[in-house]
Amino acid sequence: MKILILGGFLGSGKTSVLLQLARYLVEQSTGDSPTRVAIIENEIGQIGIDDKLLRSCGYTVTDIFSGCVCCSLNSDLISGIQEIRKETDPQWLVIEATGVAFPDKIAETLFKNLGLESRIITLVDAKRWQRIRIPLENLIIGQLNDAHLILLNKTDLVEEAELLAIESELQELNDAARKFRISGIRPIEAAILQVMAHG
Ligand SMILES: Nc1nc2c(ncn2[C@@H]2O[C@H](COP(=O)(O)OP(=O)(O)OP(=O)(O)O)[C@@H](O)[C@H]2O)c(=O)[nH]1
Numbered sequence: 001m002k003i004l005i006l007g008g009f010l011g012s013g014k015t016s017v018l019l020q021l022a023r024y025l026v027e028q029s030t031g032d033s034p035t036r037v038a039i040i041e042n043e044i045g046q047i048g049i050d051d052k053l054l055r056s057c058g059y060t061v062t063d064i065f066s067g068c069v070c071c072s073l074n075s076d077l078i079s080g081i082q083e084i085r086k087e088t089d090p091q092w093l094v095i096e097a098t099g100v101a102f103p104d105k106i107a108e109t110l111f112k113n114l115g116l117e118s119r120i121i122t123l124v125d126a127k128r129w130q131r132i133r134i135p136l137e138n139l140i141i142g143q144l145n146d147a148h149l150i151l152l153n154k155t156d157l158v159e160e161a162e163l164l165a166i167e168s169e170l171q172e173l174n175d176a177a178r179k180f181r182i183s184g185i186r187p188i189e190a191a192i193l194q195v196m197a198h199g
C-alpha cells in the first residue's frame with residue numbers, strides 16, 4: 001500500500017487536487033481489476049463536506065473527525081489505516097490532512113507505529129501566501145517541512161511577478177522538494193500527477 005499525504009492550509013486546494021489524483025491513479029490501472037484507492041479525510045468539526053464529495057465520485061472514504069491526526073500519537077489514524085488494510089487492502093491510500101496539520105508529523109506517526117513510508121505533497125495557496133505567510137509562519141513553514149513535492153496552487157489568481165517571489169521563498173524554505181505550479185480548478189498535467197504518485 002503506497003501512501004500519499006496531502007497537506008496545506010485551509011482552502012489551499014487539497015480536495016480539488018485529491019479528486020484529480022485519485023482519478024489518475026484509477027486510470028493507470030493495468031491488471032484485470034481497477035486499482036483500489038482509499039482515502040482518509042481528517043476534517044475538523046462534525047460535518048464532513050469533502051468526504052461526501054469524494055464518496056459521490058465513487059471512492060472509499062474513511063473519516064477521522066476526532067481531532068487533527070498530526071497531533072502526537074493518533075490512535076484513530078492508526079486504527080483507521082489498519083481497518084482499511086484489512087477490509088479493502090488498497091494499492092493506494094491518500095490522506096487529506098486538515099488545514100492546520102503538519103504533514104511530516106503524520107508521516108512520522110505512520111512510520112513509527114506501522115512501519116509505513118509515505119510521500120508528502122504540500123499545497124501552497126498562491127493567492128493567500130502574502131497574507132498568511134508571516135502571521136501563520138510556524139504552520140505555513142512547518143507544512144513545507146520534509147515535503148517531497150510542493151504544488152503552488154491557484155496560480156490562475158496571481159500575477160507572474162508574485163508567483164516568482166513565492167517560488168523563491170519556497171526554494172529557500174525547502175530546496176529538496178520538487179515544485180510545480182498548478183491550478184486545482186483546471187486539469188493537472190499527467191506528468192505532474194505522475195510525480196505526485198511516484199516521485
Ligand atoms: N481560482 C482557483 N480556485 C481554486 C483552485 N484550487 C481550488 N480552488 C477553490 O478553492 C476552494 C477550496 O478548495 P478545496 O479543494 O476545497 O481546498 P481544501 O484545501 O481541500 O480545503 P479544506 O479541506 O477546507 O482545508 C474551492 O472553492 C475550490 O474550487 C485554483 O487553483 N484556482
Ligand SMILES: [Mg+2]
Nearest residue numbers: 014015050096
Ligand atoms: Mg478539503
